[in-house]
Amino acid sequence: MTTTDPLDLRGARLVAADLHGARLVRADLSRVVMRGVEIDGADIDAPWLLDGGSLLVNGVDVAPYVDAELDRRFPGRSLRRAADPEGLRTAWAAVERTWAATLDRVAALPAGTVDVSVDGEWSFAQTLRHLVMATDTWLRGAVLGVEAPYHRLGQPNVEYAADGHDPSVFADGTPAWDEVLAVRAERVAMVRDYLADVTDADLAGTRPNPWAPEHRETVLSCLHTVLEEEWEHHRYAVRDLAAVAAAAPGA
Template identity: 40%
Template sequence: MGDSDFTGLRGAEFERADMTGERFTTVNLDAATFRAGELNGVVMRGVEMINTSVDGEIRNLVVNGVDVVPLVEAELDRRHPDRRTFRPTTPEGFREAWDLDERLGESTVARARRLPEELLHESVDGAWPFIRTVRHLAFATESGVGRCLLGDPSPWHPLSLPWDRMRPRPGVPHDRDARPPLEEALALRREATAMMRRVVDGLTAVQLDSRTEPLVGPGRPDEGETFPLREYLLAVLDEEWWHRMYAERDLAVLEDQD
């Protein structure tokens, strides 16, 4: 099929566009880029997917009749044996996981320190720069632990950074343009990790199986919501693992540029 068979939308950009329920038939998406998108419940039939890369939270992905997610998860565990530690089921397991997270994080920071600081503000292939990632991890811990588990209605530092898909909302920091020095960002992150350390060090089995109190005040997550405590601790660990992996991937690219 030639280019003349398609309506010309090459180079178009769709930002914060809600296309729920849309149908795409006989479309060419070669070399398209999807960032911070949601593809839940998508059905693809008769498609070609060659040389395609997908990173993100993926569950129940059926390819040619096979749920490939368990296969991917098993391969990731084989490549990264430490990853299993980040799925604890007991208070002792959560303490072990956070011990490991702190050690791995220190190794990643040591790697970043060897680069010129200006490179740590640079994006690699559209991903977050290293210092922005550090700010986001602080936000994730402040939200998951400070707000949800400890009940602080507004636990965020002004430099903490939510994910790109989150629209600005009252009381929640959202400064995308800030360029703090590495040490300032790391100090922010240390405060957040110390909060998580205090929680896991005192964690009991009864607490682990409890639910959080309804959230108070505007913010993210939303006011009035409540969560299983275990679920949010696991979410913090998952966020830590993946963002460190992304940072390591991008640091390798920056090292080649240096």
């Protein structure tokens, strides 16, 4: 394999390479083969793995075990693929209960905790702001067809600007926590209100994919994306809250 791009390692063969302590972010490791490797203490976070993917460790596909364990750790997560109106309402109620308990936990932590970043990841406040953006993308924009769906406090992901979208619609800096909470509460209620009256016929309707308008998604698929965003980012949030608490003086 020959390349002039230091970021393009497709097809590379690494033999006796020392990657101890390396950190790979937004890297494509699909179909990577590792043989005779030392992976003690390795930490893999691959949210898309559980969407029909596989991960073989010593010949065993561990993806189903990971999915089942996450469902055990986060009660209500298993409902995220509900396919009918009542199931979706139940699934969203579980999301609301989970986040309410986490917000209560955050309220008991020292001031400023919500703006602490762990290992360069989003802070807790930024995570809530990203969920505002996710709701705006998949419910306000895709499902409801709002022409300018984004609230200025939304937190875009890296791909948003990289794909040519205008990041200036979002606020710079660190908004007040109370303001973030208020906008987040509005978006949570927006999903709840939509699900209160949704019908099977509504769910079967199609909309342009907000990131690839040439492709269409069912309304149900859009709502599943909202649920996936909620559970994945909750997992990140509590992971980092645990790290912040462990690093606090006296912990």
